[in-house]
Amino acid sequence: MLEVEDLRVAYPTRRGMTEVVRGVTFSLGQERLGIVGESGSGKSQTGRAILGLTPSPGQVTAKRLEFDGQDLRNATHAQWRKLRGARMSMVMQDPKFSLNPVMTIGAQIVEVARLKRNLSRAVAKTAALDMLAAVQIRDPERVFAAYPHELSGGMGQRAMIAMMLVTEPDLLIADEPTSALDVTVQLEVLGILDRLVTDRGMGLIFISHDLRLVSSFCDRVLVMYAGRVVEEVRADRLHEARHPYTQGLFRCLPTIEGNAGPLPTLERDAEWAI
Amino acid sequence: MLNIESLNVTYPGGVVAVEHADLFVRDGESFGIVGESGSGKSTVLRAICGLAPVTGGQVLLDGTPLSSPRPASFYRRVQMVFQDPYASLHPRHTIDKVLSEPLAIHGFDNREQRIERALEDVGLGTGFRFRYPHQLSGGQRQRVAIARALILEPKVLLLDEPTSALDASIQAEVLNLLDRLRAERGLTYVLVSHDLAVVAHMCGRLMVMQNGRIVEELSRTDLQGQRAGNAYTQSLLAASQGYRRG
Numbered sequence: 001m002l003e004v005e006d007l008r009v010a011y012p013t014r015r016g017m018t019e020v021v022r023g024v025t026f027s028l029g030q031e032r033l034g035i036v037g038e039s040g041s042g043k044s045q046t047g048r049a050i051l052g053l054t055p056s057p058g059q060v061t062a063k064r065l066e067f068d069g070q071d072l073r074n075a076t077h078a079q080w081r082k083l084r085g086a087r088m089s090m091v092m093q094d095p096k097f098s099l100n101p102v103m104t105i106g107a108q109i110v111e112v113a114r115l116k117r118n119l120s121r122a123v124a125k126t127a128a129l130d131m132l133a134a135v136q137i138r139d140p141e142r143v144f145a146a147y148p149h150e151l152s153g154g155m156g157q158r159a160m161i162a163m164m165l166v167t168e169p170d171l172l173i174a175d176e177p178t179s180a181l182d183v184t185v186q187l188e189v190l191g192i193l194d195r196l197v198t199d200r201g202m203g204l205i206f207i208s209h210d211l212r213l214v215s216s217f218c219d220r221v222l223v224m225y226a227g228r229v230v231e232e233v234r235a236d237r238l239h240e241a242r243h244p245y246t247q248g249l250f251r252c253l254p255t256i257e258g259n260a261g262p263l264p265t266l267e268r269d270a271e272w273a274i
Numbered sequence: 275m276l277n278i279e280s281l282n283v284t285y286p287g288g289v290v291a292v293e294h295a296d297l298f299v300r301d302g303e304s305f306g307i308v309g310e311s312g313s314g315k316s317t318v319l320r321a322i323c324g325l326a327p328v329t330g331g332q333v334l335l336d337g338t339p340l341s342s343p344r345p346a347s348f349y350r351r352v353q354m355v356f357q358d359p360y361a362s363l364h365p366r367h368t369i370d371k372v373l374s375e376p377l378a379i380h381g382f383d384n385r386e387q388r389i390e391r392a393l394e395d396v397g398l399g400t401g402f403r404f405r406y407p408h409q410l411s412g413g414q415r416q417r418v419a420i421a422r423a424l425i426l427e428p429k430v431l432l433l434d435e436p437t438s439a440l441d442a443s444i445q446a447e448v449l450n451l452l453d454r455l456r457a458e459r460g461l462t463y464v465l466v467s468h469d470l471a472v473v474a475h476m477c478g479r480l481m482v483m484q485n486g487r488i489v490e491e492l493s494r495t496d497l498q499g500q501r502a503g504n505a506y507t508q509s510l511l512a513a514s515q516g517y518r519r520g
Binding site: 038182184185186187190191194209211212213215216249252255256258260262263265266 | 412445471475509
């Protein structure tokens with residue numbers, strides 16, 4: 001469904017162009033793909049570049065960037081408008097900053113549904129209410145009429161997922177969708193995403209810094225370091241990862257079962273960044 | 275050492291943040307408080323420092339009830355490290371200024387040596403002394419925040435989510451630093467975190483809070499043996515294992 005080859009994102013600095021994503025290659029089908037890395041590894045920039053959302057003056061180049069056979073590299077504004085929202089969507093980290101604070105949740109979802117699926121007002125409203133129920137909001141009517149500030153973090157994130165999914169996209173990029181949520185709520189939101197991938201055959205790119213969470217949720221994981229993919233592993237084989245960075249990242253996490261001795265720290269090798 | 279008796283905290287507007295909290299922390303112990311957002315765990319720390327509107331109960335240090343506002347002598351014995359190292363350091367003060375201010379307030383001598391020593395102790399070195407916070411990474415800033423708290427040689431350190439804004443590899447370094455400092459100086463820690471694994475690693479005893487109430491108190495061995503009596507604690511334990519399909 002999605003083919004990415006040698007994706008590069010660069011930003012101009014005083015010392016010339018600095019590449020923050022340096023040759024990322026992968027393909028995605030109907031699966032859950034995790035992208036893991038620490039801050040500054042380029043994982044979010046990769047997600048944004050796929051949707052053409054790299055902020056100016058950033059520059060994106062790629063040997064191949066194809067979604068469902070369409071070349072995205074030189075897509076026009078009109079092409080992007082047809083794709084974004086309708087066929088590929090993005091869920092951001094914090095619902096507080098991604099929802100419009102002066103529109104009700106319902107109005108925002110209806111707007112997306114009408115614009116992207118050309119639904120009539122009445123049909124769009126039904127679709128929005130159904131979607132809110134699908135993300136396990138107990139009282140969809142109340143949330144439909146509520147403003148973002150009236151919702152908790154978990155509710156807001158569900159409302160945002162509902163908004164992104166009301167258009168029934170084929171590809172969803174979720175950038176730290178649960179990092180701002182409490183652990184128990186986090187698992188509920190992941191459960192919703194999981195079901196949508198399974199039931200609708202959606203492709204999901206799950207971007208996160210949380211190695212443990214990603215390994216328990218995704219099928220496949222790309223580990224990024226300094227703008228490159230240093231390793232690709234099956235999620236259930238993460239403990240067998242070969243790259244010293246992945247190993248270090250996994251081991252430095254404290255565990256409940258572990259002893260109280262010092263945690264192994266990550267010794268960075270300058271060669272990883274080359 | 276540190277004692278809380280039936281503490282109540284109510285914010286203006288009637289929001290009850292903490293209800294009937296009792297807590298006893300022994301000398302030299304590392305005590306953890308776990309809970310989700312809004313559970314009142316940070317408010318307990320702020321109440322100890324005199325930063326929250328206490329509406330009932332009392333806080334005792336070495337058996338003596340603390341007066342409000344807290345006297346300067348209190349802050350020489352109890353210091354706090356906050357969650358966000360980006361927000362807790364003054365952006366226009368150099369590290370030198372950040373560290374010398376508490377020394378000046380409390381009338382310490384040998385300030386030069388104390389600042390240099392504090393920077394060495396947290397593994398930064400004196401090269402960082404005249405930098406500004408924006409020239410440091412998140413982990414380095416949190417080390418500065420720890421140095422600032424320790425420069426007054428307190429006995430108790432209150433840690434409010436000290437590593438949740440940091441990357442996993444940096445978190446390991448800061449946790450190891452905190453562990454080493456506690457062993458070297460016989461410090462007492464009260465550590466607040468939403469991460470059960472961090473608390474299990476750092477603390478011998480912990481309590482779980484939910485909606486402003488203490489739901490359970492247990493030891494690290496209880497936690498490791500999955501011996502949680504309370505349903506909420508059990509759900510936190512299950513959640514810390516990651517996602518389970520089906």
